Amino acid sequence: MTAENIAALRKEFLEDGVVPIRGVLDPQTLRMAQEAFDWSLAHPSVAATTFSQKAPGKFYQDLANPMAFPAYRGLLERSAVADVAATLWGARDVWFMYEQVFLKDGGAARRTPWHQDSCYLPVAGEQLMVMWISFDPVAKQGALEFVRGSHRGVLYDGSSFDPDDDTAPLYADGRMPRLPNIEADRAPWDIVSWATEPGDVVCFHPAMLHGGAATNPGLRRRTLSLRFFGADAVYSPRPGGAKVPGSRVDEGNAARPSGQESPDGGGPVFARLAQTLSAGDPFRHPGFPKVRPH
Numbered sequence: 102m103t104a105e106n107i108a109a110l111r112k113e114f115l116e117d118g119v120v121p122i123r124g125v126l127d128p129q130t131l132r133m134a135q136e137a138f139d140w141s142l143a144h145p146s147v148a149a150t151t152f153s154q155k156a157p158g159k160f161y162q163d164l165a166n167p168m169a170f171p172a173y174r175g176l177l178e179r180s181a182v183a184d185v186a187a188t189l190w191g192a193r194d195v196w197f198m199y200e201q202v203f204l205k206d207g208g209a210a211r212r213t214p215w216h217q218d219s220c221y222l223p224v225a226g227e228q229l230m231v232m233w234i235s236f237d238p239v240a241k242q243g244a245l246e247f248v249r250g251s252h253r254g255v256l257y258d259g260s261s262f263d264p265d266d267d268t269a270p271l272y273a274d275g276r277m278p279r280l281p282n283i284e285a286d287r288a289p290w291d292i293v294s295w296a297t298e299p300g301d302v303v304c305f306h307p308a309m310l311h312g313g314a315a316t317n318p319g320l321r322r323r324t325l326s327l328r329f330f331g332a333d334a335v336y337s338p339r340p341g342g343a344k345v346p347g348s349r350v351d352e353g354n355a356a357r358p359s360g361q362e363s364p365d366g367g368g369p370v371f372a373r374l375a376q377t378l379s380a381g382d383p384f385r386h387p388g389f390p391k392v393r394p395h
Contacts (some may be wrong), residue, residue: 228331
């Protein structure tokens with residue numbers, strides 16, 4: 102890529118909060134990503150969840166498996182995925198936060214409700230990124246959708262992924278406004294999405310309002326999401342502790358899934374951040390490995 106192309110992508114990511122990058126994963130990197138994804142499916146964590154839905158299809162997710170890092174190390178350290186984050190931030194330092202896998206299969210699967218990832222995670226900063234990798238071709242009408250520029254707007258309460266009400270709040274304590282019903286009236290929102298092919302990535306800031314289209318019968322969608330942060334990331338506590346939508350545990354549980362196992366086997370990281378960090382402290386922990394430079 103030329104310096105001009107990089108500058109344009111960096112500007113788009115900064116201003117819009119989301120940018121698609123075509124063909125950035127070569128066949129070897131895509132193979133490494135697929136192997137890591139398959140490992141996650143074969144080794145579910147306590148956070149593994151099949152979302153409740155009225156349609157007959159399967160909507161499965163798992164995330165932040167405390168045993169996952171060895172399976173992902175090669176992808177993170179020997180491929181270009183972390184370099185993409187550094188390039189879009191214009192930064193040198195990149196840390197890996199956690200992995201997340203999604204599988205929609207076996208018939209029609211529900212739409213992923215509109216939400217922001219940042220309301221679930223106790224971290225804030227400009228240098229935050231979710232890298233969305235699909236192993237199957239995704240048409241525009243079935244793609245992940247975003248409200249352009251919403252990473253600089255209101256941070257809403259999270260969706261509890263209630264099958265009867267997509268805006269049902271996660272915390273519901275009044276400190277964060279309830280999610281708007283975007284799907285009920287899409288016209289006022291600047292919604293963008295892109296068709297993708299294997300090898301493409303969509304990179305977005307976790308404060309973006311986003312949601313995924315439903316899966317039609319006969320289609321399968323396998324997605325790997327990698328989350329990174331940079332030097333400006335700070336600890337930002339959420340009401341009642343960070344939570345994982347649809348999981349059976351939360352930050353107060355010793356089995357809290359949302360975070361990597363520390364290298365010394367010390368347990369899930371997010372469950373213990375409040376013991377060592379105060380609001381505004383640099384977001385650092387040995388369980389979040391530094392992958393650039395390494």
